[in-house]
Amino acid sequence: MNWVNVLLQGVLLGGFYALLACGLSLMFGVMRIINLAHGDIAVIGAYLIWVLVNQTSIPPWLAALLVLPVMWVAGYAMYILLLERSRRAGMLVPLLTTFGLAIVIENVLLQVFSPDDHSLLSSTGTLATSSITFGGLSISVFGVLTLATAVIVLTSLQAFLSRTTSGRQMRATAEDPDVAELVGINARAVYARATAIAVAIAGLGGIFLAIRQTFDPSTGPTQLIFAFEAVVIGGFGSQWGTLLGGIVLGVAQVIGAQVNPQYFVLFGHIVFLAVLASPRGGLLSRRGSAL
Amino acid sequence: MIRVHGAPLAGGFRVQRWTRVSIVSALLSIALVAVLALVPFLFGADVTEQLTTLLIFVILAVMWNALAGYGGLISVGQQAFIGLGAYGTIYLTQHGFTPYVAMIVAGLGAGAVAVPTSLIMLRLRGGQFAIGMWVVAEVFGILVTLDSGLGGGTGVSLNGLNVFAPGYRQAYTFWLTLMCATLLLGLVFFLLRRRIGTSLQAVRDDEGAAASLGVNVVRSKRVLFVVAAVGCGIAGALYLANTLFIQTTSVFGVQWTAYMLFMVLVGGLGTFEGPIIGAIIFYLIQAQFGDSGAWYFVGLGATAIAFALFLPHGIWGAVDRRLQLRLLPVGYTLRRLDAPARAGSDQPPTDA
Numbered sequence: 001m002n003w004v005n006v007l008l009q010g011v012l013l014g015g016f017y018a019l020l021a022c023g024l025s026l027m028f029g030v031m032r033i034i035n036l037a038h039g040d041i042a043v044i045g046a047y048l049i050w051v052l053v054n055q056t057s058i059p060p061w062l063a064a065l066l067v068l069p070v071m072w073v074a075g076y077a078m079y080i081l082l083l084e085r086s087r088r089a090g091m092l093v094p095l096l097t098t099f100g101l102a103i104v105i106e107n108v109l110l111q112v113f114s115p116d117d118h119s120l121l122s123s124t125g126t127l128a129t130s131s132i133t134f135g136g137l138s139i140s141v142f143g144v145l146t147l148a149t150a151v152i153v154l155t156s157l158q159a160f161l162s163r164t165t166s167g168r169q170m171r172a173t174a175e176d177p178d179v180a181e182l183v184g185i186n187a188r189a190v191y192a193r194a195t196a197i198a199v200a201i202a203g204l205g206g207i208f209l210a211i212r213q214t215f216d217p218s219t220g221p222t223q224l225i226f227a228f229e230a231v232v233i234g235g236f237g238s239q240w241g242t243l244l245g246g247i248v249l250g251v252a253q254v255i256g257a258q259v260n261p262q263y264f265v266l267f268g269h270i271v272f273l274a275v276l277a278s279p280r281g282g283l284l285s286r287r288g289s290a291l
Numbered sequence: 292m293i294r295v296h297g298a299p300l301a302g303g304f305r306v307q308r309w310t311r312v313s314i315v316s317a318l319l320s321i322a323l324v325a326v327l328a329l330v331p332f333l334f335g336a337d338v339t340e341q342l343t344t345l346l347i348f349v350i351l352a353v354m355w356n357a358l359a360g361y362g363g364l365i366s367v368g369q370q371a372f373i374g375l376g377a378y379g380t381i382y383l384t385q386h387g388f389t390p391y392v393a394m395i396v397a398g399l400g401a402g403a404v405a406v407p408t409s410l411i412m413l414r415l416r417g418g419q420f421a422i423g424m425w426v427v428a429e430v431f432g433i434l435v436t437l438d439s440g441l442g443g444g445t446g447v448s449l450n451g452l453n454v455f456a457p458g459y460r461q462a463y464t465f466w467l468t469l470m471c472a473t474l475l476l477g478l479v480f481f482l483l484r485r486r487i488g489t490s491l492q493a494v495r496d497d498e499g500a501a502a503s504l505g506v507n508v509v510r511s512k513r514v515l516f517v518v519a520a521v522g523c524g525i526a527g528a529l530y531l532a533n534t535l536f537i538q539t540t541s542v543f544g545v546q547w548t549a550y551m552l553f554m555v556l557v558g559g560l561g562t563f564e565g566p567i568i569g570a571i572i573f574y575l576i577q578a579q580f581g582d583s584g585a586w587y588f589v590g591l592g593a594t595a596i597a598f599a600l601f602l603p604h605g606i607w608g609a610v611d612r613r614l615q616l617r618l619l620p621v622g623y624t625l626r627r628l629d630a631p632a633r634a635g636s637d638q639p640p641t642d643a
Contacts, residue, residue, distance in 0.1 A: 034418025036367065085600050095365045095421050096552060096599040103549050103592030111585040221545060225429065228422045236419075262437060269430045276423065277411050 005137055010254035012140060014230075014247030015147025016212065020205040020223055021230040021242045022154060023198035028236065030174045030194040031087060033094040037102040039224030041199055044105060045071055045206025046215050047113060053123045060124055064207050068200050075199025079192040087191070102220065109217035117214040128211050146208050150243060153201060158239050170194055222265075229272040308484075308620050316618035324473050331462035339461045343533045345574045346465075346472045347526050348554060352566035352573075354522035355551035357479050360561030361488065362515045363495030365417075367548050368424030371408075371431045372401040372520040374543040376527030378435050381447055381537075385440065390451045391467055394528035398471075401524025405517045413512050416498075425545065432543030446538035449531050464532045471529065475522045480563065482518065483621040487511050546588075553591050556598040559605030563621050568607055 024038045035041075045067055052063035082101060086094040121128055131140045161167040173180040173190045181187050209215055209223065226249065234245025249268050256267025331339050351369075358364045379397030384390050408427060415423045436444045452460050482488055490511045493501035502508050531537050554573045559565020580587045598605060604612070 028418070032417075034422065036418070036421065082596070082600075089600065089603060091417055092359070092363065092365055093599055093603065095418055096556060097596045099367065099421075099548070099552060100592045100596035100599065104589050104596070107585040107588040107592065111589070221425075225422065225426060229426070232419070232423075262433075266430065266433050269426050269433075272426060273411060273430070276414065 006254050006258050007251060008137060008139065009143070010251030011247050012143030012147050012250070013254060014243070014250030015143065015150040016205070016208055016246070017226050017230040017249050018150040018243040018246030019146065019153060019208060020202070020227040021234075021246055022150075022157060022239070023201040023205070024224075024227045025231045025236070025239070025242050026157065026194060026201070027198045028231070030170055031083070031094075031191055032091070033083065033087065033098070034228075035198070036095060036098040036224065037105060037220075038198075038202055038227060039222065040102045040105040040109075040220030041071075041074075042202045042206040042209060042223050043109065043215060043217070043220040044074075045203030046210035046219075047109060047118070047206075048203070049207050049210050050118050050120055053120060060120070067203050067207060071203030072196045072200040074203075075196035076192055078199060079195035083191070083195060084188065102224075106217050106220060113217060115216055115218070117216050118210075119214040120210045121214075124211050142212060146212070149204070149208070150246070153204070154239050154243055157197075166190075166193065226268070229268060233272055233275045310620070313618055313620045320618075324469065327469055328466065331465055336458050336461040339465045340533060341578075343461075343465045343468045343529070345570065346468045347529050347533065348550070348570040348574055349567055350472050350475055350522055350526045350529075351547070351551050352554035352558065352570040353476055353479055354519040354526070355548075356555045356558075356560060356562075356566040357483070357515060357522075358519045359555060360566075361483060361491050361495060362512055364512065364516065365421045366424040366519075367421045367545065368426070368428035369519065369523045369551065370543050370545060370547040371424065371428035372405065372523035373527035373530070373547055374428070374431055374435065374539070375401040375404055376524030377531040377537050377542045378441055378447075378539075379524070380528045380531055381441055381449060384449065384451045390449060390532065391463065394467070394525065394532060395471075397528050398521055398525030401527070402517045402521035405520030406513075408520075409513045409516045413509060413516065428543055428545070432539050435543070436539045442538075444539055446536060448536045452532065452535065464529070467532070468529045471525050475525065476567075478518060479522075480621065482514070483563065487514060488621060491515060549588070549591060549595075553595045555605070556595045557605055559607030559609075559611070560603065562604065562607045562611060564611075564618050565605045565607035569605065572606075 020039075020042060024035060027033050027035050027038075048067045048070060049060070049063050052058050052066060053060050056063075058066070078101075082097055083094060086097045127145075128142045130142075131138050133139075159167075161171055169180070169185045170190050170193070172183070173185055173187050177187045180190075205223070205227075209219070230246040230249050231242055232245065233248050234241030234243070248271060252271040253264050253268040256263035256265075259267075327342070330342055351373075355366070355369060358366055358369075376394075376397050379400045380390065380393045383393035383396055388396065412420060412423050412427065435441055441447055452464075455463065483491075490501065490506040493504070493506055494508050494511055498508055527542060530542070550573060554569035555566050556569070557572055558567065558569020576591075580590065602609060
């Protein structure tokens with residue numbers, strides 16, 4: 001029964017990684033940009049909710065609702081101020097500028113909040129720690145909530161991309177921006193919207209991060225790496241692949257920790273490298289289609 | 292491949308690599324190396340140590356630029372090889388090697404590790420390669436941490452250099468650094484001037500088109516990847532010899548990539564001279580503001596962004612465009628027989 005428990009923990013952890021990963025995957029799918037500041041943006045979300053909860057008397061659920069529009073606007077600003085120009089300057093420039101942005105974010109957070117650990121654990125009551133026992137299995141309530149949120153976000157994203165006009169414009173732009181412009185789509189607006197959505201979802205991931213663990217200004221790069229691994233394991237450009245990738249990564253890490261606590265991160269990396277080395281390169285990878 | 296250097300072509304053009312300025316500057320570079328070799332005799336140990344640090348920065352910047360500026364491979368994980376060079380040296384000295392030999396062997400060992408690494412990593416492109424390399428660096432860092440013989444996560448000192456008096460040790464380390472920097476820069480210089488240099492730039496600018504013209508894309512990238520790994524490995528070993536103590540969190544840390552990115556972007560991505568200038572600027576900034584903590588890094592990051600967006604070919608790119616200076620030419624100049632020179636095939640990257 002112990003191993004079933006471990007597996008379940010891994011699946012729930014995978015939900016968190018999928019939540020972190022879907023913004024990264026969306027930006028790559030629409031713009032072919034890998035945002036190296038993605039993890040640090042999630043950490044900004046974590047600090048935002050921490051400030052709202054600890055410095056004001058706003059209840060945590062309302063604070064969470066306030067963080068999302070702020071992140072949305074920040075995403076728009078990021079596209080207009082940084083990515084628009086980077087994107088036009090060539091394939092490699094967005095990597096350079098988003099890495100620069102990551103350095104800036106980490107160190108501004110370090111200057112403002114000190115290198116000390118922060119956490120929302122004490123403000124969210126028993127949410128993060130309570131679990132239900134079911135037939136000998138101990139299921140973390142917050143883990144289930146995270147996985148459910150990831151599934152809802154992925155389903156909504158899928159519905160947005162396939163059902164709404166705005167979503168179809170996004171898919172058309174991802175396929176071929178020039179032709180999309182010819183039929184009257186404003187590619188720049190589509191890109192800005194995609195960035196805003198991606199940053200808002202990263203912020204949502206940051207909220208869950210703040211509740212489930214302690215964080216500090218240097219937490220971001222690890223989150224970026226885990227999110228990226230989830231995307232690659234699942235296969236680039238596949239929404240449900242991201243969820244599957246997150247779960248595979250989570251299970252690998254939890255099994256590693258079971259073998260030796262020091263192997264938690266290592267096992268995830270090894271599965272990631274093994275998937276890269278495999279001929280298919282990604283479990284649900286689809287070639288030729290961007291989203 | 293153009294082989295008719297200096298011979299007139301149809302239409303009154305002539306392909307030229309060396310100009311009078313570049314011959315003089317190449318000779319001056321050789322003279323500069325000779326002068327630098329005298330530094331330990333002329334100055335104290337602290338100046339020697341500082342110059343060692345500067346030369347290590349130069350090696351790192353040139354290697355990162357070779358990958359990014361000529362190969363189109365932006366790596367966020369070159370610290371993998373910096374760490375391997377440093378910890379390889381520790382491991383070898385624990386197993387009977389003398390430190391200075393161990394440093395060279397460890398650097399070459401980093402290159403040997405790069406060969407199997409390239410089999411997986413070079414299948415990736417763009418941002419996937421960038422983060423993939425970061426994961427590789429993390430994996431190497433974790434593996435070293437797990438080995439208690441290498442000090443675990445708490446750090447380890449390089450023993451064996453204390454047989455020399457401190458002044459001599461500093462001088463020997465400096466000479467080794469100068470020798471490695473000269474050899475590695477020379478290697479990259481000649482590599483970029485050969486067929487493979489032209490191939491790489493073609494791959495960087497359009498991989499599909501380069502492959503269709505018969506460029507062996509994977510092999511060209513692999514050679515560059517391994518050379519950059521050797522360079523970073525040796526730089527890591529030299530860093531260890533200069534500081535005598537390392538920790539996994541510092542040598543395998545991503546801040547190395549931040550430094551390299553800054554040096555290359557400020558100096559000039561895709562130019563041979565730029566990273567050297569970038570390294571000198573970075574060294575001066577670090578000496579001035581290195582103690583300012585987080586704001587120093589905010590400044591580095593913001594400057595790198597500004598250069599990437601507004602001056603993508605860096606300081607040297609701007610100078611070069613205005614003055615047509617090629618101090619150490621790796622490309623060609625197409626010269627009209629009756630008109631001033633125009634820049635030839637070593638244009639910095641615009642679209643990769």
